[in-house]
Amino acid sequence: MAASMLIKALRDPACLKQASARDWERLIYEAGASDLTPRVAAQIDAAGLADIVPERAGYHLDLARLLADSQHRAVAVELAALTEALAEHDLPFLLLKGGAYIVGGFAASQGRTLSDIDILVRKEDIPVVEERLEAAGWIYANRDPYDQEYYRRWMHELPPMMHIDRHSALDVHHTVTPPTSAMAVEGARIFERAVFGGPTGHPLIGLPMLADLVLHSAVHLFNDSEFDAGLRDLSDLDLLFRAFSQQDDFWPSLLARAKALGLGSSLAYAVGLCRAYFETPIPAEALDGVMAQAPSRLVRGALSALFTAALNPSEPAGEPWTREPALFALYVRGHALRMPPRLLLPHLVRKARRRARGEEEGEPAPA
């Protein structure tokens, strides 16, 4: 992993002073594959290294800056629309992940792009929220009855919605972890401690408390079935750890919260991999606290190896043979965490057959 230009550049942009043209090509490739080009651009700017960027690599960084800016503008547009559709009708909600980082101005908003807006609503509000959103132009991108049923039964979110005019994607969560999984958390507990008003511009719109923001990011990264943006999410965590560590009460609050919500194992993976990939400084005491909540050494070792293989950003030719099997193992694990075993196999077989027939949702015909 040390051979990755992306990881090197994110750790220390100054190393790019020695980069060859082919190194830059690899950096642009790896950064693009992980949705991290805008963040690389931002780190280069922050380090005052804009002058060392070769012309052709600069085009890609310029585009990435434009893309991040346009997405940050789009978040404001979506927030305004959601305010009107929900908060103005006394339906409170929280912004999660990318949307929360950007609106809250947290460290992980730096060069952050996002493919959808994630919000958390109260579980009891779900039927009204659906009605309100549909009235305001959000529709289900996929009306397949099996998928609709699957999301409603096994997931902590509604099936993905899309705005009919803006084509923006929206994920409506009622909690942060699949309700049938071992790490189920009541959405109400996140709501309880959330911070309302302020940067969100409305007293009924909130952001999770800092500890929850971090825990949700970790839970999402280490328990999902897809790893497309895995490295970006890990980099988010790195930036959040670095920034929040400046606050004296952050680590005690995070450790207490992880324990209370039963999310200690995800936190342990987050801390372990951030240190391995980005050399994230973690206070020694905090590290002891994290390890006290970590899974057994054996489980930790096996899963860390899988995550590491899955998070590798290298070019197709340099892709280690372990990547595909690791992704598959994590895909199955992601599903196993939320479904009982007797339903898991039929579900995965069904998905595999659909994919074989080329029916996976939303795939465009070649243009």
Add this chain to the structure above:
Amino acid sequence: MDPLGSLAPGRLSAALAAGALAVEVGPFRARIRSNILALSDHLLKYYADYPLVPPDEMADFQLTLSTPGGLRRWYRRQVRFRYQSYEPFSPLPLDQAKHAFEWGFNWAIGAQATRFLMLHAATVERDGQAIVLPAYSGSGKSTLCAALVHNGWRLLSDEFALISLDGQALYGLGRPISLKNESIAVVRRHFPTAEISEVVSGTRKGTVGLLSPPEGSVLIGKAAVPRWILAPRFEPDATPQALRVERAKMAFYLSGQAFNYHVLGRQGFEALCGLVEACDCLALGYASLEQALALVEEATTLADPVARSAAAAP
């Protein structure tokens, strides 16, 4: 830089397999990786004049064409396309490898959009002046583009208008023109010397073929000045006519045909305004290729093509 055609076929396929081949196509540099032999034939045939990127310089992106392993190695062999690490479409039958490459290449270019406003449009040039032919799929854009490059116009691109951010310059890519379904027969009928090959039926787009622009009818590496925006519409029973389109209306229409208008924000808006300001904006309705060529000729040579076309209408 040496042209791709200077490589012996054996060295070309070795370079392709090693990921050591990168080619400059207009403003973009593509590294191409593949172990599929048919692809090196394809590159030699259609890309022989394009410059090779020196080994110590960077390419903008990588296109990888591979054959999936497992059962597919023996049964109904496929080609898998990747742009960078991303797979924009599912594997296709191996006999469509060359089309997979062209489609994927288009997809990759559409994803670039750095220094240009990029529209979905065919673009051709004559005497330094260029026409932009924006259109929805199926409107006859590629057929008309093919006809124009057989009539004294040089090809910039059959898919993309790459417009400088001040709206005053257009850049070319060349590359083969993709023809679909009936347009293959139409072009063959009108231009018996037209070189159309790789005709494959049963693809997702129906029957497809690739047309080589005639010798000397490609312009790359040099900017052209956009002068006309002609939105073509083929309809079997149309009365041939050119209608003037208000500039603001054309700009609005073009914004819907842009790949990166929303990303460029204000710069995109300004490029679009600069472009329509610099151009005569017309909609062309026609029922045959002859009519279309006559309308284009009038639009690009007469001072007031609309008056002429209105007078000619019965």
